[in-house]
Amino acid sequence: MTTPKVIVSPVCEVTCFEQEKVARIKAELAQEEQQLPRLAELYKLLGNTTRLKILLALAQGELCVCDVAHVLNLTVAATSHQLKLLRDQGWLAMRNDGKMVYYRLQSEALLQVLKGDLRLLEERLA
């Protein structure tokens, strides 16, 4: 209901050296409270070589689950699982054709991000 003026922290026994700065930063972070978990979810999804490979593979065009599994050298079950994770967050689309299921990238945007981030890594090495 009411917004307390003093921010009470569970670690309040520990000295806080720049209370005002800390309070200000906390307030700013609070504004991003909606976005941050979403962003973290995206990064969690990307933080796995198997899924990165899936994205890069599908950048070449759609593939059935079985062929993705071959690309990954992984069981079909594990592959299907990873595809589902990517699809659940809306980054992949699928298409049924008889018994087969074909997956493809939902958009190019994610790929652009990947490439941008790869560039960052390369710059840092230099």
Add this chain to the structure above:
Amino acid sequence: MTTPKVIVSPVCEVTCFEQEKVARIKAELAQEEQQLPRLAELYKLLGNTTRLKILLALAQGELCVCDVAHVLNLTVAATSHQLKLLRDQGWLAMRNDGKMVYYRLQSEALLQVLKGDLRLLEERLA
């Protein structure tokens, strides 16, 4: 010892529908074999709201461990641990001043990436 010419897959009993395409994609992915784990490492690091908050907090300027802990509402030990992870991968720099240790962003580049990726998320919502 010897490199086999034929790539043997552990899932070779499963039908592969587009062998050539799969082989081509595997070859292309093999070229990125150096970069992909690095990229995944970066994303793993970013795939955690605590660490994202640290990066955004330090975007405002350097902070001592203790103050970062206050911003996060986390124990100093846990905070120190997360700071170390970010520092080990070279994204943070630190400075000693007596007993205090101040952390700061190593460069603005990572922040730019964060903002770019946030933009992607926002576009997708629209």
Add this chain to the structure above:
DNA sequence: GCCTCATTTAGATATTTGCGAAAATGATGA
């Protein structure tokens, strides 16, 4: 209706991760 086969889902298990508590470090200052 049944059989086949691609895919998905359901356990089960091993590994990784994030955190707190407590012990260890390392610098300051008496």
Add this chain to the structure above:
DNA sequence: TCATCATTTTCGCAAATATCTAAATGAGGC
């Protein structure tokens, strides 16, 4: 030298993750 205090490290545990095997689903063709 000794006590203090910010930080780091170690340990242990709970939760999440990635993969496998095996069972379930669902579409096609006989």
